[in-house]
Amino acid sequence: MIFTTVDRKSSKSLTQQVYEQIRNGILDGKLKEGQKLLSSRELAKIINVSRNVVLEAYHRLLAEGYIEVKPRSGTFIAKGTSLEHIGAKKLDIEKKQKEELEDSIIDFRGGNPAIDHFPRKKWGDLTKKICNESPQSIFGYSSACGIQELRDVLVSYLRRARGVHCQPEQIIITSGATQGLKLITELLITDKKRDYIAVEDPVTDEMRNIFTYAKAEIYPVSVDENGIIPELLPKEKPNFVFVIPSHQYPLGGILSIQRRLKLIEYARRMNCYIVEDDYDSEFTYEGAPVPAMQGIDQERVLYVGTFSKILSPALRIGYVVLPAHLVGEFQKLKWFTDRHTSTLEQHTLARFIEGGYLDKHIRKMRKIYQERRLVLVNSIQKYFHQAKIIGKAAGMHLVVEMAGIDFKKELVQKIKEKGVCIYPVEEYSIKKGEHTQKIIMGYGGLTPEQIKKGILLLRDALNEYKG
Structure with missing residues (x-):
């Protein structure tokens, strides 16, 4: 028998402690199938509890099938109750070694x-304040577009920081930039046999996987140290052109104003869209950041941003700034995907931006x-x-x-x-x-x-x- 003692100071009842120790012993293989248990009277005496405590634990184990009673023979561990732990232990050891490596x-x-460097204290203080002081309505369902407070502060922040021109109604809050790009692809790719996307090459595999998962054809457009090369864009109309103009990933080029204008001229001529991923534009170390392309053409450019890189990947909040005529259909796609992005985190982020803490964090x-x-x-x-x-x-x-x-x-x-x-x-x-x-x-x-x-x-x- 594996029993040693019970803890009378524990919050668990004595019966629960007896039950758990026998059950765990069976599952761990320390108590083998067919092994005879001590009688309730013997076990109660050894661990210094009343016999009723042991009887109650035995009755529960019997009801759950861990043990069986054989008349005139005693109580035994039932067949089929032990787990094979040798392989599991080996896997646990290998997993631990891999994690350590x-x-x-x-x-x-x-x-x-x-x-x-995530601003834990300020974020925690704001979250606590919102939970304690906000009306009950914030704990219910929200709009698929995102809460109004966050969209309002984003309008002024994006205009000031990135030169983006939009109204709150054009912003839809997403669960990160990944979801935003997935929904854009679903929105703009209507004929999977004929539609295709012009994509920077090389490009992050995450973006490429989003497009290919949607079964969209990809037309690679080479980039150099200054970003995408407009002269290499396809001669036939793509559904959209995907670019990371602020700091191309991976080659790191910043798209010049001349190339930006050529790209917009191309989109207008081809009657297609540009999807602008602006994921780490806040961090420029020589000169001023180049404003977003969306500020040049609000009808052709869909602007995608995220706070995962600025603050933390754990904060699954991104946003898409859309031409007004695309908002309705995009909102439907968002609703059917996950109803809405976490409301509490949106409120915290809105306060974080409004209070000037985001600007302070970016400077740091x-x-x-x-x-x-x-x-x-x-x-x-x-x-x-x-x-x-x-x-x-x-x-x-x-x-x-x-x-x-x-x-x-x-x-x-x-x-x-x-x-x-x-x-x-x-x-x-x-x-x-x-x-x-x-x-x-x-x-x-x-x-x-x-x-x-x-x-x-x-x-x-x-x-x-x-x-």
């Missing part, structure tokens, strides 16, 4: 924000990311003299080109085994073979010390590979 790896994934993070970028650039230049750094001084990542090194899967795996995760640009390319010597290096979620150590490990891994 992952925790020790320095991950240069692009787009990872510095979650250690801009300094932190600029410092981390400088550490990364200096470390690369110190240990990789021939490396070329690609991308403007913006966002949370840059691209490094290392001549003579082909970042194939085998090499990437060997580097990971040394404790560093890097991401070849080639993995994000639709047309293969053009970016084999380039890797993405994100710095947003890494401390300066991690960045320095990561570059040293990368150098050692590449030297060993070459040797």
